[in-house]
Amino acid sequence: MTTHPIALPKTAPRAAFAKILLNEGRLAWRTPFGLGAGVVVPALLVVLFGELPKYQVHKASLGGLTLFNVEVPVLIALEIAIMALLSLPMSLATYREQGILRRLSTTPARPSWVLGAQVAVNLILALGALVIIMVVGSTAFAEQAPKSTGGFVLSVVLSLSALFAIGLFIAARAKTGMTAYATGFALLFPLMFFAGLWFPRQQMTPWLSNVSNYTPLGAASQAIQDSIQGSFPPAALLLTLAGCAIAFGFLAARCFRWE
Numbered sequence: 001m002t003t004h005p006i007a008l009p010k011t012a013p014r015a016a017f018a019k020i021l022l023n024e025g026r027l028a029w030r031t032p033f034g035l036g037a038g039v040v041v042p043a044l045l046v047v048l049f050g051e052l053p054k055y056q057v058h059k060a061s062l063g064g065l066t067l068f069n070v071e072v073p074v075l076i077a078l079e080i081a082i083m084a085l086l087s088l089p090m091s092l093a094t095y096r097e098q099g100i101l102r103r104l105s106t107t108p109a110r111p112s113w114v115l116g117a118q119v120a121v122n123l124i125l126a127l128g129a130l131v132i133i134m135v136v137g138s139t140a141f142a143e144q145a146p147k148s149t150g151g152f153v154l155s156v157v158l159s160l161s162a163l164f165a166i167g168l169f170i171a172a173r174a175k176t177g178m179t180a181y182a183t184g185f186a187l188l189f190p191l192m193f194f195a196g197l198w199f200p201r202q203q204m205t206p207w208l209s210n211v212s213n214y215t216p217l218g219a220a221s222q223a224i225q226d227s228i229q230g231s232f233p234p235a236a237l238l239l240t241l242a243g244c245a246i247a248f249g250f251l252a253a254r255c256f257r258w259e
Contacts, residue, residue: 024117025124039129042079046072046133050141062202065229070200072137073224077159077195077217079129083122084163085184089170091118094177096257115256119164126160147230155223155233158241162216165248172255194218201225213237216244 049055055067062070095101095114137143146152167184174180192198195217201209212218219240223233 020113021117021120024114024121039079039125039132041082042075042129043132043136045075046136047140049075050137056141062200065202067200068137068141069143069228070196070202070225072133072143073221073228074192074196075133076130076156076224077221078192078197079133080126080159080163080220081188081191081217083126083129084160084167085170085188086181087125088118088122088164088167089174089180089184090177092168092171093174093180097176119168123160123164130156144228146228148227148232151227151232152224154238155220155227155241158238158245159216159220159224162220162241162244162248165245165252166216168252169248169255172252172257191215191217195221214240216241 049068049071055071058064058066092115101114134143134145138145166187170180170183170187174183194212194215195201196204196212201212201218201222204212213222213236219237223237223241226233226237
């Protein structure tokens with residue numbers, strides 16, 4: 001009888017990765033930091049902003065938009081940033097701190113599978129939150145669907161790529177889980193200003209608005225806003241996000257330590 005020894009290597013890694021992915025998903029459910037902060041909080045903010053009368057008033061200073069229209073793209077950027085800058089690096093740095101990645105290197109399982117599973121779980125949560133925000137906003141508070149579908153998809157993909165690359169770089173450099181969390185939070189707070197969470201971008205001075213366009217969250221929220229309103233995002237915004245993804249992805253790959 002003829003045997004096929006190469007069949008096992010082809011199938012075993014897929015099964016092993018699927019098992020690790022399932023376990024990481026269960027852990028995320030049992031310790032729901034990302035689920036709570038990255039999914040529930042933005043969803044609750046959509047409802048809160050939608051119920052406030054002043055958020056439903058069209059204003060000339062906002063280009064004819066309502067505050068609710070302005071905040072939806074910001075909340076999308078926020079939930080992506082929470083998963084990318086807080087949840088992902090804290091988990092990976094904690095695994096390295098506790099020696100889990102080092103112990104995995106002595107088994108047939110590859111440490112990179114844990115990294116891939118963590119990225120996948122946080123991506124799923126980020127996309128789930130995005131769907132919730134858009135569905136709740138459109139069905140309950142008359143937020144319009146993106147008029148430029150291609151621009152919206154490209155903006156979201158590049159925003160995910162840029163922010164998750166930054167998160168991986170934080171994980172690569174942080175020695176402990178708490179250091180990773182503190183670094184991500186310290187970065188998130190000022191970046192949310194440029195995204196327009198504290199002050200609408202439409203009311204920023206021209207020079208501050210231009211600066212915001214070259215920050216990852218500012219570019220993300222504005223690109224998503226443009227695509228929702230019907231125009232394809234400007235090249236400068238997309239190039240900013242792509243540049244962040246490439247630069248921080250390269251740095252993360254160069255700096256990442258398994259031990």
